[in-house]
Amino acid sequence: MTEQKTPAEPILDRDWWRGAVIYQIYPRSFQDHNGDGIGDLVGITERLDYVADLGVDAIWLSPFFTSPMRDFGYDVSNYRDVDPLFGTIGDFDRLVEKAHALKLKVIIDQVISHCSDKHPWFAESRLNRTNDKRDWFVWADPKPDGTPPNNWLSIFGGSAWTWDSRRMQYYMHNFLASQPDLNFHNPAVQDAQLDNMRFWLERGIDGFRLDTVNFYFHSLGLESNPVVKPEDFNASTAPAVNPYNFQEHLYDKSQPENAVFMERIRALLDEYGAKTSVGEIGDSQHQLEVMSQYTSGTDRLHMAYTFDYLGGEFSAEHFRKAIDLTERDAPGGWICLAFSNHDVVRHISRWATHGQQDEFTRLACTMLLSMRGSVCLYQGEELGLTEAELAFEDLVDPYGIEFWPQFKGRDGCRTPMVWQTQSPMGGFTTATRAWLPVPADHMTKAVDRQDKDQGSVLAHYRAMLAFRRAHPALIRGSIETLDAPVGVLAFLRDGEGERLYCAFNMTEQPVTVPVPAGFDLTASDAPGIDYQPQQGALSLAPFGAYIGIVR
Structure with a gap:
């Protein structure tokens, strides 16, 4: 009698997230x-x-x-x-x-760093100073003159402290006054939030994107933040018109205890097998240092989501510096790359100010999917959607309403997805009015118009995603930036038995790029690239790219 073999269990890839492409949906x-x-x-x-x-x-x-x-x-x-x-x-x-x-x-x-002021936890905490939730939030007495305990600011404008007449104390909020910050120095708060995360793990989700992950802990000394030095001024976390940028945020976030709490999060995730975590780090002065602390080793976060590519300029110099600093200062970490999301101006509007929008859009896609790290694509990015221009009366974002008109808020990147060109609301809804307007210029880029067009932006994203999957060096390989002419970003991706030379002309002018010594390059099969090196040099069109195997 032939012995029946039990089917082998599928191999669990705990590192599936490494080099993965994640599509962000704003519900x-x-x-x-x-x-x-x-x-x-x-x-x-x-x-x-x-x-x-x-x-x-x-x-x-x-x-x-x-x-x-x-x-x-x-x-x-x-x-x-x-x-x-x-x-x-x-x-x-x-x-x-x-x-x-x-x-x-x-x-x-x-x-989990904050909740709504309508949450039962806060409703109980604010009743008095003796209830069971009395120290679940960050409460502080006023100064003798009645003013807030220190100079900490809210990202959404004004003081990070709001007076509560029931407790006769201030409570802390890094964002809206209706978003009180939880006190993670209290172990019971940590336990409660980890238990809430466990609830969703039990429902079968595969990981968490942790909002404002470096805001969990504050300094118990409540020291005032120092003024930022002019040479260190960086408006990547908040718009330039926001006074939040004027402080060096030494005491209100990114505290040492925060990194230790990451270990508790990782331990929870490890209980459930192949799960992942990506932490959003909002710290313009120290983000690479924080990223290294939070992602190095195997007992903290899997990935960090920083603002290196959600701000700054579109230049070879900026990108090379960001890549080199990440490799130098966070060599054991893993970055999650993104050009757009629900909080920033869409990258086409932010960077493509030169009139060559189609060429730029394809180049940005090719670059993003060629760099080392995991990648987040924001809904509509694959259609080439631009930032919507909205009237003040259409705004619903409190951030934009506060800083209008110099900063118009986040509504312009949150307008509805467009599916059908001929539908009144782009196929997003059958209602006569959506929660935000559907821009007329977005309708011409709807999915149904681009779906069968092999020359569309959507087709380029699909082709580039397939190209990335076909080249393991792009998914988990190392990266090394290389010297190139001004305006050109060049790097080598190496791993899984292949080496890829990548060069991107980030300017409006054609450029000739010398092939590095010792590189024998093949003809490129990357999307939109149909030529091979000639006589040891690449001729790149404005916003042109080359990706080829190094033999």
Whole structure:
């Protein structure tokens, strides 16, 4: 009798996230299923085939939890339920089930540094100074003259302290006054938030994007922050018009205890196998140092999401410096790269100010998917969407309303996804009005117009994603920047038995790039590149690129 063999268990790839491409979905703006003008979970589920066809590895869902929506879901009032605007917990479970059937991992936002002032925890904490939640938030007595305890500022404008007449104390909030900061120096707070994360792990999610991950702890001494030195001024975390930039944030965030707490998060994730974490680091003066602390080794975060590429200038000098500093200062860490997200001006509008928008858009895609790290693509980026120009009366973002008109806020990058050119609302909703306007110029870039066009931006993203998957050196290989003419970014990707030479002309003029000595380059099969080196040099068109195998 022949012995029957038990089928082998599939090998669990705990490093699936390393080099993965993650597609960020902003639930309010992706697809409205029920016709109320606001996107929802059922709508997302209906569009997952489109996301899978792009060739990405995972989706990241911005918050969908119960919330009064003062900050559109980043003010959570119930960490364990879905806001009725977005659907039900059953809708979420079905979304995860379909995503997994399509071989897409699911990463969800976790906003645990602060919550809504409508959360039961804060409602109890503010009652008096003797209740069970009395020290679950950051409370402080006023100075003798009644002013706040120090000079800490809110990113959303004004003091980071708001007076509460019940406790006769100030409470801290790094963002809106309706977003009180939790006190992570209290172990009970840590336990409660880790337990909330466990709730979603039990539902089968594959990881967390941790919002404002370096804001969890503050200095217990409540020291005032020093003034930032002029040479260190950096407006990457907040817009230049925001006085938040005038301080060096030594005491209100990025404290040593924060890195230790990352170990508790990692230990929780490791209980569930092949899960991942990516932390958003908002620290313009110290972000690489913080990234190194949070991601080095195997007992803290898997990845860090910094503002190196969400701000700054589009130049070879800026990008080479960012790559070199990351490799030097965080050699054991892993970066998550992004050019656009739900908080910043879309990168095409931010950088393509020269009129050669189509060429720039393709180059930006090729560059992003060639650099070392994991990659986040923001919904609509693959269509070449630009920042929407909205009137003041259309704004709903409190950040933009506060700093208008010099800073117009985040609504311009959050407008609805466009699916159908001829539909009044771009196929996003059947309602006559969406929560934000659908820009007329976005309609010409809708999915149905680009879907079958092999020369479209969408086609280029699909082709470049396929090219990345076909070249392991681009996924997990090392990176080394190389000398090149002014305006050209060049680097070598090396790993998994292949070496790729990558060169990008980031200027409006054609340029000749000498091939490095000893490099025998092949003809390139990268999307949009149909030539090979001639006589030891590359001739790159304006915003042209070359990626070729080094023999």
